[in-house]
Amino acid sequence: MRADRLGNLLGIRRLYLKLDSHNWPTYSYKDRVVAAALQRAVDMGVTTVACVSTGNVGNSLAALAAAAGLRAMVFYPSGVEAGKHAMNAAFNADVIQLNGSYDEVSAICRRLALEWESVAFVNITLRPYYAEGAKTVGFEIAEQLDWEQPDHVIVPAAGAALLTRMTYGFEELSELGLTSGGLLPRIHGAQAAGCAPIANAFAAGNLTVRPEIPNTIATSIAIGNPTDGNEALSVIRRSGGSARSVNDQEILAGIELLAEKAGVFTEPAGGAAVALTRKLAAEKVISGDDLVVLVITGCGLKTQELTPPALSRVVQLDADYAAVCAALAHAL
Numbered sequence: 001m002r003a004d005r006l007g008n009l010l011g012i013r014r015l016y017l018k019l020d021s022h023n024w025p026t027y028s029y030k031d032r033v034v035a036a037a038l039q040r041a042v043d044m045g046v047t048t049v050a051c052v053s054t055g056n057v058g059n060s061l062a063a064l065a066a067a068a069g070l071r072a073m074v075f076y077p078s079g080v081e082a083g084k085h086a087m088n089a090a091f092n093a094d095v096i097q098l099n100g101s102y103d104e105v106s107a108i109c110r111r112l113a114l115e116w117e118s119v120a121f122v123n124i125t126l127r128p129y130y131a132e133g134a135k136t137v138g139f140e141i142a143e144q145l146d147w148e149q150p151d152h153v154i155v156p157a158a159g160a161a162l163l164t165r166m167t168y169g170f171e172e173l174s175e176l177g178l179t180s181g182g183l184l185p186r187i188h189g190a191q192a193a194g195c196a197p198i199a200n201a202f203a204a205g206n207l208t209v210r211p212e213i214p215n216t217i218a219t220s221i222a223i224g225n226p227t228d229g230n231e232a233l234s235v236i237r238r239s240g241g242s243a244r245s246v247n248d249q250e251i252l253a254g255i256e257l258l259a260e261k262a263g264v265f266t267e268p269a270g271g272a273a274v275a276l277t278r279k280l281a282a283e284k285v286i287s288g289d290d291l292v293v294l295v296i297t298g299c300g301l302k303t304q305e306l307t308p309p310a311l312s313r314v315v316q317l318d319a320d321y322a323a324v325c326a327a328l329a330h331a332l
């Protein structure tokens, strides 16, 4: 989707949103990766699938397992938003919420995955298939831009399957001679300042990430020990891009800006990507003529705790013609 009003504000003439938040059954990019892993689970004859999740993977697993007739077990850390729990309940998944961080839950799930041979953890046991699903983001962006390689792609990064595999998608198309432009777009990974192991390692010039304890409102990208963190650093450097962090206020401002200028309601992961795009444009890392794609990976309806209470913006009136005219006269 072209985002001209947002682009005008940021000084970017060709700004596109890759909307991976409204076109999927559970409103996040995770439906792609979980679909790829579940296909493998079905091929293997598994009947119970599981995941460790910051929120959205759990929703994708619950929904897609329901569609495939599989039992779903979702392992969550503390702090997952009500909207994500509501979605799991609709799909009748077993949800196990542990009092701890994503990384603590992940460590337990990795042990369970070794011991429970009959259960396939989509983002542990089946991670290679799961990650492969993210390549399709790169393929689709190229196809939707009529095979013109973008100059910059900005994407939120947590475990970094999306960032790394999307980049391989671009690379494969380019090697096949299907896209015009360079081998790779410059890839920029957005992280929350309260959980930025990749951005901090990038800033320090390190080759490996150092795990962090998350403290951010952006729970969906609060992964302190990213599985593909080191690979993300290498991919980002190869592309000439960056990994940067934005603070929680900037993330909320990013959510508002996207709603106001593009009519898209995103969750904090998307707010982080918008905030980073704003920063890169202000610093002229992105120039006005560059072809820029901002990847919006999740939907704000699932994180309503973080947006202004909707009801406080509603004008409540009696269903009476004269009362409506009197109350709204000043607004015309």
Ligand SMILES: Cc1ncc(COP(=O)(O)O)c(C=O)c1O
Pocket (backbone or CB within 6 Å): 028, 029, 030, 054, 055, 056, 057, 156, 157, 158, 159, 160, 161, 162, 163, 220, 221, 267, 269, 270, 297, 298, 299
């Ligand atoms: C909405 C959203 N965007 C982005 C990400 C980051 O994806 P990845 O873990 O592949 O970096 C996640 C989950 O981790 C997410 O839920």
